[in-house]
Amino acid sequence: MGFCPFVTFFWIHLEQGLKIEHFTYLSIFHNCDNMNPEDLGLSTDLLFFKSDGVTTGTPTITYTTICTTKNFSMCLFFLPQSAVIPLHNHPEMTVFSKLLLGSMHIKSYDWVDADSASSSQLRLAKLKADNVFTAPCDTSVLYPTSGGNIHAFTALTPCALLDVIGPPYSKEDGRDCSYYRDFPCSVSIGCTMDGALEALEGETAYGLLEEIEMPKDLKMEGIEYLGPQIIDEPI
Ligand SMILES: [Fe+2]
Numbered sequence: 001m002g003f004c005p006f007v008t009f010f011w012i013h014l015e016q017g018l019k020i021e022h023f024t025y026l027s028i029f030h031n032c033d034n035m036n037p038e039d040l041g042l043s044t045d046l047l048f049f050k051s052d053g054v055t056t057g058t059p060t061i062t063y064t065t066i067c068t069t070k071n072f073s074m075c076l077f078f079l080p081q082s083a084v085i086p087l088h089n090h091p092e093m094t095v096f097s098k099l100l101l102g103s104m105h106i107k108s109y110d111w112v113d114a115d116s117a118s119s120s121q122l123r124l125a126k127l128k129a130d131n132v133f134t135a136p137c138d139t140s141v142l143y144p145t146s147g148g149n150i151h152a153f154t155a156l157t158p159c160a161l162l163d164v165i166g167p168p169y170s171k172e173d174g175r176d177c178s179y180y181r182d183f184p185c186s187v188s189i190g191c192t193m194d195g196a197l198e199a200l201e202g203e204t205a206y207g208l209l210e211e212i213e214m215p216k217d218l219k220m221e222g223i224e225y226l227g228p229q230i231i232d233e234p235i
Contacts, residue, residue, distance in 0.1 A: 079155035102159030108148025
């Protein structure tokens with residue numbers, strides 16, 4: 001098995017990424033944008049991507065970890081047609097996402113008041129994206145308080161999605177994953193006057209998000225990464 005120069009590039013920079021510098025952001029972004037399915041051993045010729053969408057029950061989402069360090073993890077997700085990853089957050093994280101194959105609907109929100117440690121069951125969030133993305137498409141980046149930190153995916157066709165997450169989820173460090181259900185609304189109590197005016201003009205939408213347990217019908221299965229390997233020396 002060969003190695004993937006892009007993956008190696010990531011590994012080197014992510015290992016150095018104790019503090020993400022602007023250069024590193026740009027580098028990761030640039031390399032995500034240049035990454036092809038073939039770099040990770042994927043192609044539309046694989047049986048998974050030729051599925052006709054006929055499934056029984058809830059489709060199982062498969063994921064594999066390409067590499068992980070204390071600063072970053074790099075994961076590939078395989079979503080069969082109609083699979084859903086429900087709304088979930090990425091506390092204090094930056095995530096670079098690249099849809100490598102397929103077509104999916106992405107909905108994302110950011111908290112209106114990211115600093116509030118609200119104990120309310122419903123918390124106001126601003127809709128960031130509610131669109132269909134089809135590969136090849138640009139890399140998207142979400143940040144701790146912007147860019148759509150809380151998002152949901154619905155696969156319209158079989159999809160492969162690359163996520164570079166920094167820092168990784170860690171329950172012990174207070175970065176556990178929470179799930180939400182949303183109640184979309186156009187204007188909400190608590191909006192600023194500017195926000196309400198924007199919403200009334202149709203430029204903004206909001207949602208009230210309620211934290212929920214991980215949905216019982218969410219089937220996610222981890223498998224060993226068998227694609228091109230990273231090398232452990234800088235190139
Ligand atoms: Fe996510």
